[in-house]
Amino acid sequence: MTRDQGQRLLLPLFVALVIVGLWQWWVTAYDIPQFLVPSPLVVAQTLVMDWSLLGAALLVTLKVTFLALFCSVLLGVTIAFAFVQSKWIETAFFPYAVLLQVTPIVAIAPLIIIWVKSPTASLVICATLVALFPIIANTTLGLRSVNRGLQSLFKMNRATRWQTLVRLRIPSALPYFFGGLRISSGLALIGAVVAEFVAGTGGTGTGLAYQILQAGYQLNIPRMFAALVLITLTGVTLFALMGALSKWALGSWHESETNSI
Amino acid sequence: MNSEASAVAVQSAEKTYPNGTHALLPVNLTVQQGEFVTLLGPSGCGKSTLLNMVAGLLEPSAGRISVWGESPNAQSQAKQRLSFVFQEATLMPWARVGANVRLPLDLQGINRADADQRVGNALKLVGLEKFAESYPRELSGGMQMRASIARSLVTDPSLLLMDEPFGALDEITRNRLDDELLSLWRSKGLTVIFVTHSIHEAVYLSSRVVVMAARPGRVIEEVAITPTVARDDAFRVSTEFAGYAKQLQDSLLRASVNVDEALA
Ligand SMILES: Nc1ncnc2c1ncn2[C@@H]1O[C@H](COP(=O)(O)OP(=O)(O)OP(=O)(O)O)[C@@H](O)[C@H]1O
Ligand SMILES: [Mg+2]
Numbered sequence: 001m002t003r004d005q006g007q008r009l010l011l012p013l014f015v016a017l018v019i020v021g022l023w024q025w026w027v028t029a030y031d032i033p034q035f036l037v038p039s040p041l042v043v044a045q046t047l048v049m050d051w052s053l054l055g056a057a058l059l060v061t062l063k064v065t066f067l068a069l070f071c072s073v074l075l076g077v078t079i080a081f082a083f084v085q086s087k088w089i090e091t092a093f094f095p096y097a098v099l100l101q102v103t104p105i106v107a108i109a110p111l112i113i114i115w116v117k118s119p120t121a122s123l124v125i126c127a128t129l130v131a132l133f134p135i136i137a138n139t140t141l142g143l144r145s146v147n148r149g150l151q152s153l154f155k156m157n158r159a160t161r162w163q164t165l166v167r168l169r170i171p172s173a174l175p176y177f178f179g180g181l182r183i184s185s186g187l188a189l190i191g192a193v194v195a196e197f198v199a200g201t202g203g204t205g206t207g208l209a210y211q212i213l214q215a216g217y218q219l220n221i222p223r224m225f226a227a228l229v230l231i232t233l234t235g236v237t238l239f240a241l242m243g244a245l246s247k248w249a250l251g252s253w254h255e256s257e258t259n260s261i
Numbered sequence: 262m263n264s265e266a267s268a269v270a271v272q273s274a275e276k277t278y279p280n281g282t283h284a285l286l287p288v289n290l291t292v293q294q295g296e297f298v299t300l301l302g303p304s305g306c307g308k309s310t311l312l313n314m315v316a317g318l319l320e321p322s323a324g325r326i327s328v329w330g331e332s333p334n335a336q337s338q339a340k341q342r343l344s345f346v347f348q349e350a351t352l353m354p355w356a357r358v359g360a361n362v363r364l365p366l367d368l369q370g371i372n373r374a375d376a377d378q379r380v381g382n383a384l385k386l387v388g389l390e391k392f393a394e395s396y397p398r399e400l401s402g403g404m405q406m407r408a409s410i411a412r413s414l415v416t417d418p419s420l421l422l423m424d425e426p427f428g429a430l431d432e433i434t435r436n437r438l439d440d441e442l443l444s445l446w447r448s449k450g451l452t453v454i455f456v457t458h459s460i461h462e463a464v465y466l467s468s469r470v471v472v473m474a475a476r477p478g479r480v481i482e483e484v485a486i487t488p489t490v491a492r493d494d495a496f497r498v499s500t501e502f503a504g505y506a507k508q509l510q511d512s513l514l515r516a517s518v519n520v521d522e523a524l525a
Contacts, residue, residue, distance in 0.1 A: 149351030152318050156345055157368040167364075171355045253355045253396050 038222040043229060046222040054211060054223075058230050061207035064120065064192040065185075065238070068127030072184050075128065076135025077177070083136075084143040084169070101133040105191060109198040123195045123207075130191030134183040142176025143169050175254050178246035185238040193231060268294045268420055268452040269315055274324035276310050284310045286479040287324055290471060294419075297446055297453045299467040301460065301509060303517070307478025308456040309424055315454060316345050316422050328420065343420040344413035348428055350405035352397040352412075359384070359393035362412045369416075383411040386445065403434040407441075414445070421446075423455045427462070436497075439465055443492060460513075464505040465492060472509060474516035481516045484508060 020040045026032070027039040034042060047054065079097070083090040109126045116122035146168055154164050196209035208227045215223040269292040276285040285307035292298050300308045313319040314326055317333030326333060328343060344365075352361045359380055366376040384390045387407040397405055406426060413421060427435040439462060446453055457463055463470045464486055472482040488501055496502055 147351060149347040149349060150353060152313075152316075152345065152347070153351060153364070154368070155318065156316060156343075157365045159368045163368055167367075168353075171353065174355075250355075253398065255398075 035219055035221050038225055042222050043225045047226040047229065050223055050226060054208070054226060054230060057206060057208045057211045057227070058234070061189075061192055061196070061209070061231070062234065064123045064127055064196070064207065065189045065234070067120075067124045068131055068191060069181075069185055069188040071124060071128040072131040072135050072188060073181065076132050076180070076184075077139055079136050080139035080143060080173075083140045090140070097133060097136050100129060103129075105130050105194055106198055109195045113195075113199045119199060123192060123199060126195030126198075127188050127191030130194070131184040131188035134180040134187065135177070136180075138176045138180030138183075139173055142173030145176065146172045175250055178242070178250065182239060182242045182246065185242045186235055189231070189235050189238060267291045268296070268329060269454065270325075270327045270330075271311070271315070272325045272327075274311075274314060274321040274326050276307065276314065276319065277322045283477050286477050288480050290480065292452060292454060294452055295450055297443075297455065297466055297468045299455045299457060299463040299470045300473060301457060301463045301470050301513070302473030302478075303475050303513070304458070305478065306473040306475035308473060310478065311473075312345075312422050312424050312454060312456055316343065318345075342416050342418040343422060344416060344418035346409055346413045346421065346423040346426045348425045350397065350402075350409040352405060352408055354397055356397075357393065358389065358395050358397060358400065358408050361397065361408060362393075362415050364412060365416045379415050379417075380411075383415040384408075386414060387411045387441065403430055403438065406430065406438065410438075410442070410445075414449075419450075419452060421451050421453045423453065425456050425458065428458065435462070440493075442466065460506050460509045461497070461502075463509060464502055465497060470509060472512045472516070474513070482512050484512070 024040050027037055032039075038046070079093075083094065105126055108129070112125050113119075113122045116125060150168055150172075151164075154168055159167070192207070193209045196207045197213065208231050211227045212224050215221070215227065269290070271288050271290040273287040273289060274285070275283075275287045277283050288311060290298075290311075300311060302308055310319065314321050315328065315333060317328075333343070352358070353364070356364075359377075362383055363376050363380045366379060371379075380393070381390065384393055387410055389404060389407055389411060392400060392404065392408075397408065400408065410426070427438050430438065442453075443466060445451065455466060467486050470484045470486060471480055472484065473479065474481050484505070486505055488496060488499075488505075490496055490499060490501065
């Protein structure tokens with residue numbers, strides 16, 4: 001690990017330590033009651049004690065998130081390919097992709113939950129709807145952002161449509177795709193949690209959002225915090241994971257992933 | 262001149278872009294096998310337009326262009342091939358230099374062993390044999406341009422079209438690449454059409470310079486460069502060189518004065 005990378009890890013960790021320390025001090029010094037703001041120590045204890053409950057819930061949320069991310073990638077890339085195949089398709093359907101993006105998921109989640117029998121499937125559909133757009137938009141842009149000179153080169157060498165797609169368009173689109181993937185991974189998690197909040201009231205879910213709701217009804221504030229911490233950590237891990245994936249795929253050649261110029 | 266035997270024949274070809282820009286008035290130009298012809302002119306005079314039409318990347322709006330007696334787009338059947346070198350190196354950043362140079366062969370479906378051997382030869386020609394496994398971003402601008410030239414030579418073309426290939430490079434690198442290009446041209450018996458802004462580069466390289474003018478883009482004069490001495494560093498500072506340079510400069514100046522009068 002280089003010094004630079006070390007700093008990138010150590011500095012945020014240090015900030016986290018300071019904040020957690022201040023929080024602990026504030027709660028103890030001012031004697032804040034646990035049902036208002038639990039101390040970090042209490043949250044950590046809850047996390048350990050309720051792990052059988054929270055860990056299982058985390059797995060459910062993770063499953064929904066990853067399934068949704070997988071579906072978004074599959075659907076988003078397919079749609080992007082369709083868009084670049086013909087301007088007609090794009091003109092006809094792009095507004096609906098935008099519609100997808102601007103419709104609040106809480107407004108349509110109840111409908112989807114009623115329509116789709118399987119609770120997991122309905123949650124995955126909601127989260128996919130939330131996470132889909134950045135993949136479509138970025139991949140479409142990427143597939144279109146092909147260097148003009150390289151395009152001429154392929155044309156002059158009589159490359160087939162397939163050769164141009166595989167050897168030129170797809171590699172050109174990769175950096176854009178990974179940019180979209182990073183955004184979508186966070187959105188998939190948010191979608192999974194929000195959808196479960198909506199569904200959770202119906203008693204179908206067992207994920208982290210459901211645990212937060214239940215803990216809320218029982219005024220079990222430490223457990224609420226513990227679940228919240230798990231969601232946040234999951235989000236950060238997902239983001240880092242997508243970053244690593246992008247680095248692995250582009251590291252050797254793309255500017256965004258190479259430190260030296 | 263007999264257009265049947267010529268490498269490139271441009272007959273009253275002109276170009277109006279779809280947006281109405283009349284980029285090029287009718288041009289007549291014949292390039293013989295083995296010639297080094299330079300298109301020289303100010304920005305916007307249609308040099309790239311003309312070159313792209315010869316390459317078959319653009320269709321002329323009127324007139325005819327033939328390369329070895331065929332339309333540029335019918336070259337697939339011809340044995341002789343043409344290659345294009347762009348202003349930028351236009352290498353694929355995700356592929357190593359070797360893979361970049363191999364691209365035209367890959368697209369033709371030539372088997373890997375043959376292709377690799379030809380790539381090795383092409384890289385040797387431009388002095389990059391040690392960099393086959395490097396990524397383009399690890400190379401300097403001049404080295405990237407060399408890789409681009411290697412890629413254009415790997416198909417063993419007879420006609421090389423170059424659109425300001427060294428325009429973005431410093432003068433020292435440019436001069437060295439000019440020399441390398443000249444020796445390639447001689448040793449391989451290439452026919453070259455070369456685009457440049459630089460009067461000095463035009464004199465140094467060409468057997469013939471086609472002087473062009475802008476607004477509207479057109480050819481105004483052709484100047485044969487037939488030095489009595491060898492083309493080397495001494496030639497660059499000879500009176501003969503200066504004479505040609507002055508002739509080209511006057512020609513360019515006259516053209517722009519005419520335009521200014523017409524606009525006034
Ligand atoms: N795709 C295009 N659509 C419309 N007009 C164009 C297009 N390409 C070039 N032109 C116009 O045609 C004219 C000639 O352009 P061209 O690129 O051939 O000039 P050039 O001599 O190569 O210039 P430079 O030295 O700057 O490269 C210019 O006025 C330019 O604006
Ligand atoms: Mg040009």
